[in-house]
Amino acid sequence: MKPATSPKTYRVKSFGCQMNVYDGERMAEMLAEQGIAPAPEGEDADLVVLNTCHIREKAAEKVYSDIGRISKAGREAGKTPMIAVAGCVAQAEGEEIMARAPAVSMVVGPQAYHRMPSMIEKAARGERATDTDMPADAKFAALPQRRKSAPSAFLTIQEGCDKFCTYCVVPYTRGAEISRPFSALVDEAKKLVEAGAREITLLGQNVSAWTGEDDKGRTLGMAGLIRALAEDPDLKRIRYTTSHPADMDDDLIATHGEVEKLMPYLHLPVQSGSDRVLKAMNRSHTAESYLKLLDRFRAARPDLALSGDFIVGFPGETEAEFEETLSLVDAVGYAAAFSFKYSPRPGTPAATMDAQVAPEVMDERLQRLQASLNRDQHAFNKASEGKTCEVLVERRGKLEGQWLGKSPWLQSVFFDGADAGGIAIGDIVTAKLAQAGPNSIRGELVANAAA
Numbered sequence: 001m002k003p004a005t006s007p008k009t010y011r012v013k014s015f016g017c018q019m020n021v022y023d024g025e026r027m028a029e030m031l032a033e034q035g036i037a038p039a040p041e042g043e044d045a046d047l048v049v050l051n052t053c054h055i056r057e058k059a060a061e062k063v064y065s066d067i068g069r070i071s072k073a074g075r076e077a078g079k080t081p082m083i084a085v086a087g088c089v090a091q092a093e094g095e096e097i098m099a100r101a102p103a104v105s106m107v108v109g110p111q112a113y114h115r116m117p118s119m120i121e122k123a124a125r126g127e128r129a130t131d132t133d134m135p136a137d138a139k140f141a142a143l144p145q146r147r148k149s150a151p152s153a154f155l156t157i158q159e160g161c162d163k164f165c166t167y168c169v170v171p172y173t174r175g176a177e178i179s180r181p182f183s184a185l186v187d188e189a190k191k192l193v194e195a196g197a198r199e200i201t202l203l204g205q206n207v208s209a210w211t212g213e214d215d216k217g218r219t220l221g222m223a224g225l226i227r228a229l230a231e232d233p234d235l236k237r238i239r240y241t242t243s244h245p246a247d248m249d250d251d252l253i254a255t256h257g258e259v260e261k262l263m264p265y266l267h268l269p270v271q272s273g274s275d276r277v278l279k280a281m282n283r284s285h286t287a288e289s290y291l292k293l294l295d296r297f298r299a300a301r302p303d304l305a306l307s308g309d310f311i312v313g314f315p316g317e318t319e320a321e322f323e324e325t326l327s328l329v330d331a332v333g334y335a336a337a338f339s340f341k342y343s344p345r346p347g348t349p350a351a352t353m354d355a356q357v358a359p360e361v362m363d364e365r366l367q368r369l370q371a372s373l374n375r376d377q378h379a380f381n382k383a384s385e386g387k388t389c390e391v392l393v394e395r396r397g398k399l400e401g402q403w404l405g406k407s408p409w410l411q412s413v414f415f416d417g418a419d420a421g422g423i424a425i426g427d428i429v430t431a432k433l434a435q436a437g438p439n440s441i442r443g444e445l446v447a448n449a450a451a
């Protein structure tokens, strides 16, 4: 199927992790630079980019149903939309997509999307194209400069992963670890702040493995980068995600105590509380080494909120091993967490391991784990009732005069600003955390500006 003409409008739909959100924004900026406009809300686009995620089977399968839906909507409207499949499914299953889905004009991997413009030209001539070349370094230099930003922005500093956890596709879809150069990052951060960012979240699959050289040729780790970025007076908050327990050094721990702009929140996936399972996962940490590491972070920053990722039902996981995960959760007291049923991924070592766990056992374990995690999240939010803190205002709420933002501990806070006047998106206000609900906190405005 040949899309009739060069596309005039685009829509980028991103699935999966924050890095895909970042990539999706950069694709949108690049398409805009080509003179293609974002499709108005509610209207079909001439070019649809599906920026996909391959992490679990459900996420990956979504792409095929989406392709079907988009082509059907196109047929009904008498048009043939150009469909591009980008992201991690494109990287992992490019050939299969081309064979299974004739409506797709191009398949473009996460490290090749800067070459999408020439692929679009080809597609307009009826030629299909696949580009899944690695590695990542080239794309950043080829992308247009940042000109737009929400108050909270993402910035990819590191990409790829060398850890090869036995369940995970990321080392195959994103490739080997690379660090973007220090000067490029300082420059992009500056542009984002000029465009309205007040908070920057540094992104990487293994973000704390970032390393670079500053302008004096000194070798830096991520802690050094954070200190350098914190010097910009208009940048108010810094966060980072996601790190691996093996790459957290003393300097980073110290930075949490010293750099006020580094928010008191740490997302540090543990996956399991059983040392046997952790070893089978190829996670290089034990439950005990993880807990000790958290103690060191908490010593540096006592009000640190913790978050984690968990997998239940990894092959061979016994009831007793699962209970060790519950004990670890009890020991940590997470403020937030993400938990998943193990999903066998093609090409990963765990997919062919013996003793795959039955789906109903996984369901039951996930429910029990989530009950504990929800309990702790609620307790964390309850414990913050009465605190006064800064809130970065990110958008308007549903009700007249209502605003939504984030506390330093990444809690969603809504508050009524109707009587205050003069509040704008991107402001940092002072609010009292008045009442904690299951997913957000009702705040009361104390002052229009940060204290």
Ligand code: SAH
Pocket (backbone or CB within 6 Å): 017, 055, 056, 167, 168, 169, 170, 204, 205, 206, 207, 241, 242, 243, 269, 271, 309, 310, 311, 340, 341, 342, 343, 344, 345
């Ligand atoms: N270190 C990564 C993790 C990416 S994947 C990062 O930087 O974000 C995010 C989470 O998905 C992992 O921490 C893990 O908990 C989960 N996950 C990864 N592969 C999975 C699989 N095959 N089945 C279920 N969950 C998985």
Ligand code: SF4
Pocket (backbone or CB within 6 Å): 161, 162, 163, 164, 165, 168, 169, 170, 171, 205, 206, 244
């Ligand atoms: Fe995947 Fe493990 Fe790398 Fe995270 S650290 S991206 S879970 S292989």
Ligand code: F3S
Pocket (backbone or CB within 6 Å): 015, 016, 017, 018, 019, 020, 052, 053, 054, 055, 087, 088, 169, 170, 173, 174
């Ligand atoms: Fe998914 Fe790729 Fe991110 S597999 S989680 S989009 S790195």
